[in-house]
Amino acid sequence: MTTVDNGTVDTGTVAELAELAGTWTVDAAHSLVAFSVVHMTIARVTGRFDVLDGEVDVTASAASLRVRVATASVSSGHPKRDELIRSADFLDSARFPELEFTASATGFSAGDWTLPGLLSIRGVARPVELAVRTGGVVEHRGATRAGFSARTTLDRREFGLRFDGLLAGGGAVVSNRVDVVIEAELVRA
Template identity: 30%
Template sequence: MTKITTLFLSAALLSVSTTAISAPVSYAIDTPGMHASINFKIKHLGYSWLTGRFNKFSGDYQYDATNLANSKISVKIDTKSVNTNHAERDKHLRSSDFLNVSKYPESSFVSTSISGSDENMQVQGDFTLNGVTKPITIQASKIGEGKDPWGGYRSGFMGTTEIKLADYNITKDLGPASANVLLELHIEGTKK
């Protein structure tokens, strides 16, 4: 093999290896209520669904379209901002019977791994609520990504998971139908 051929092959391999390696893109999560929301629902006595949301949260994520394993997300939730559209119930939810916001004013989620595909992601991570941290898995999917009308670049995802209240030392007995809470997450981020 001549030196010129070796040089061309080396350049070609270098070109392939650098295009195959991509870096995750960092995004700031949009203001809650505008294009992002953290919602929950729980059965009320087994007869109906009670729905609510957290009005205040913040976070960011990194998304690698070519290798989900390089992606990650971190979210902090202001538990005092719980809102079920009923003032007395929200006051009770903030008490030590449930969220205990005077002692634990913040909940959080930090991913430990992301796998699967854009259409079927498994986002594993540590969820902290009421002073207890447990691993959870969020089933997620990418909604889309692209340029916005203001010269920025955005991407959006949605996910769902279910938690057991007793796992987070929330032991108020609401009956067996109300032991679990379903969480629904809608996240849109702007590229940093």
């Protein structure tokens, strides 16, 4: 591994993944799952989930992960909108308390790569691909930490999120396209 200017460690290629072997957990205090949609065809509205957890297991040649997000923890900065997102019209948090993403990967490296996985929302599982950027690895206060950023775009209808409010003059109240941004910091167990 090589230390780069900002103090992080370049994780290199698959051959060097043996150095990352082990079980990692998501540090929720330093991680983020956020989303944005177009509202009333004119502006973007954003939100985030405040409760998440997950594990990543890395061997010398592969990694598997499972991340869970509490749907009731949605926060968009507007309490009435948050209630609507939690309702049966969208996430139905009472019946489906978690979103889940699972994946297995081989051949990933420092820099940009694609992570195919399975996302479950409202009991509907669909394949998705995350565009991932590896942030690096650092040692801090006796712990080894790794960082990753990821993005994807979903069509909410594929997961049963079928709120179809329309504006009087035409156009959707909420776009079908949902952009998702993930910032993850992992700690080796």
